[in-house]
Amino acid sequence: MDVSDLQEDLMVEEDSMDDLIRDRFRLSAISIAEAEAKKSGMEIAGPVVACVADLAFKYAENVAKDLELFAHHAGRKVVNMDDVVLSAHRNDNLAASLRSLCNELKAKEPQSERKRKKVTTKKDDKASSSNAGRTTDL
Numbered sequence: 001m002d003v004s005d006l007q008e009d010l011m012v013e014e015d016s017m018d019d020l021i022r023d024r025f026r027l028s029a030i031s032i033a034e035a036e037a038k039k040s041g042m043e044i045a046g047p048v049v050a051c052v053a054d055l056a057f058k059y060a061e062n063v064a065k066d067l068e069l070f071a072h073h074a075g076r077k078v079v080n081m082d083d084v085v086l087s088a089h090r091n092d093n094l095a096a097s098l099r100s101l102c103n104e105l106k107a108k109e110p111q112s113e114r115k116r117k118k119v120t121t122k123k124d125d126k127a128s129s130s131n132a133g134r135t136t137d138l
Contacts, residue, residue, distance in 0.1 A: 022057055029053035063087055081105070 030049050037044045070083040081102045088095040 025057050025060065026050070026053040029056045 030053050033044060033049050033052055066087050067079045067083045070086055071077065071079045074083075081098075085095060085098045085102060088098050
């Protein structure tokens with residue numbers, strides 16, 4: 001087995017994982033759509049539900065790409081909540097809901113024991129001690 005065979009195997013494995021994720025997403029979307037229709041006393045045709053599930057998946061893919069771009073633009077490798085809120089900037093209600101959720105999550109989050117401390121150098125110590133001896137007359 002050479003390198004090209006290994007790369008091909010990895011690509012096939014990645015494609016099958018993508019298919020699995022897409023299928024699970026679609027099944028979840030279909031389940032949600034059917035449950036909502038049942039609550040409303042309506043019926044939804046199978047092709048319509050499948051279309052909605054596909055649209056939802058494509059929308060989720062686009063949002064994920066936007067989130068990656070926002071994080072990259074900010075010089076980060078990890079997406080954070082600010083990126084998620086930013087992705088909803090065209091939908092005021094969604095953005096407000098996300099901000100509210102973000103604030104709730106931050107309130108529940110335990111305060112970090114470790115905070116960054118400013119590292120003082122000898123130069124900083126000399127500057128602060130020389131400024132401490134100075135008084136200004138107003």
